[in-house]
Amino acid sequence: NAGVTQTPKFQVLKTGQSMTLQCAQDMNHNSMYWYRQDPGMGLRLIYYSASEGTTDKGEVPNGYNVSRLNKREFSLRLESAAPSQTSVYFCASSDGPRDIQYFGAGTRLSVL
Amino acid sequence: RKEVEQDPGPFNVPEGATVAFNCTYSNSASQSFFWYRQDCRKEPKLLMSVYSSGNEDGRFTAQLNRASQYISLLIRDSKLSDSATYLCVVSVQAGTALIFGKGTTLSVSS
Numbered sequence: 001n002a003g004v005t006q007t008p009k010f011q012v013l014k015t016g017q018s019m020t021l022q023c024a025q026d027m028n029h030n031s032m033y034w035y036r037q038d039p040g041m042g043l044r045l046i047y048y049s050a051s052e053g054t055t056d057k058g059e060v061p062n063g064y065n066v067s068r069l070n071k072r073e074f075s076l077r078l079e080s081a082a083p084s085q086t087s088v089y090f091c092a093s094s095d096g097p098r099d100i101q102y103f104g105a106g107t108r109l110s111v112l
Numbered sequence: 113r114k115e116v117e118q119d120p121g122p123f124n125v126p127e128g129a130t131v132a133f134n135c136t137y138s139n140s141a142s143q144s145f146f147w148y149r150q151d152c153r154k155e156p157k158l159l160m161s162v163y164s165s166g167n168e169d170g171r172f173t174a175q176l177n178r179a180s181q182y183i184s185l186l187i188r189d190s191k192l193s194d195s196a197t198y199l200c201v202v203s204v205q206a207g208t209a210l211i212f213g214k215g216t217t218l219s220v221s222s
Contacts, residue, residue, distance in 0.1 A: 033209070042214035043156070043199070050208065058209055090155055099144045099206040103155035 002026050006091050006104035013081045013111045021076040021107050023091030031094045032074035033101065034058075034066060036087040043090065049074055081111040115139060118200050118213035125220055129190045133216045135183040135200030142211075144203040145176055147185050149196045150215065156199055159185075190220045 004025045013019055025032065033048040035058075045058030049068040063085060065077045074093075078085060088108050092101040118135045125131050137145075145162035160167065162174040162183055173186040183200055200213040 031208075035212075040214070043212040045209045048209060056208075094206075097206055098161075099203050099210075100146070100158050100161070101210055103157070105155055 004091055004093055004102050004104035006089075006107050008107060009105065010108050011110070013078075013109065015082060015111060017081050017111075018077065018079050019081065020078075021089055021091070021109075022073070023075065023104060024073045025091075025093040025102070026072065027093060027095070027102065028071070029093035029095055029102075030071070031096070032068065033092040033094070034064075034074070034076045035090045035092065036060065036085075037090060037106075038087050046076065046089075081109075083111045085109065086111045115211045116200055116202050116213035118198075118216045120214060120216060122217040122219055125190055125218070127190060127192060127220055127222050129220075130186065130188045131190055131218060132187075133185045133198055133200075133218075135185075135213055137181050137183070137200075137202045137211070139202070139204055139211075140178075140181060142181075142202045142204050144206065145174075145183050146201040146203075146210075147172075147174060147183075148199040148201055148212075150199055151196050156212075159198070187218075190218075192220050192222060194218060195220045 007022045034046040035043045047066040091104040094101045147159040148156040149159045150156040166175045171188045175184045197215040199215045
């Protein structure tokens with residue numbers, strides 16, 4: 001079972017470049033999430049989408065945009081990457097009432 | 113005050129030991145509680161949900177004290193494979209944000 005699939009797994013960007021992180025889930029979940037994880041900071045929510053067509057800001061949304069393309073896909077875009085956005089990014093989806101989140105394998109992003 | 117607080121550790125224990133992790137949360141409206149496990153450079157995975165009555169899954173026991181806003185995880189008979197970071201997680205409303213603690217690192221040695 002694929003679960004939550006993220007692409008790419010690794011990426012190196014130069015300051016000012018843009019890129020989109022892709023996420024897709026095959027579990028028919030309504031809610032999807034983007035987190036970043038930095039050493040000593042734990043997981044922090046960037047954006048989430050409670051259902052298709054809706055998105056909401058999380059704890060650290062500045063510098064990011066998201067698109068809930070359909071029920072399966074939720075993308076994260078960095079318009080002008082900054083070194084402070086060097087991090088590991090995780091996408092997750094959840095199964096509604098039980099509120100259990102399932103994570104993708106992560107994208108390791110370095111911005112030089 | 114951080115919404116979910118955990119002792120970061122590390123906890124270094126020998127195989128067979130019993131180890132307990134504690135967690136406190138600040139929002140009294142929190143509804144759902146979990147322990148996730150994260151291996152080095154991997155994604156977090158659900159270890160167990162935590163219920164008010166307490167629950168057990170094999171060697172793992174989780175407890176919730178809503179009055180004290182306190183969650184615990186007990187691991188008995190530790191195995192080498194239990195070495196990981198354990199994340200205390202809280203949710204105020206289903207389908208919205210989970211709030212993660214920074215994690216407690218466990219290292220089990222032979």
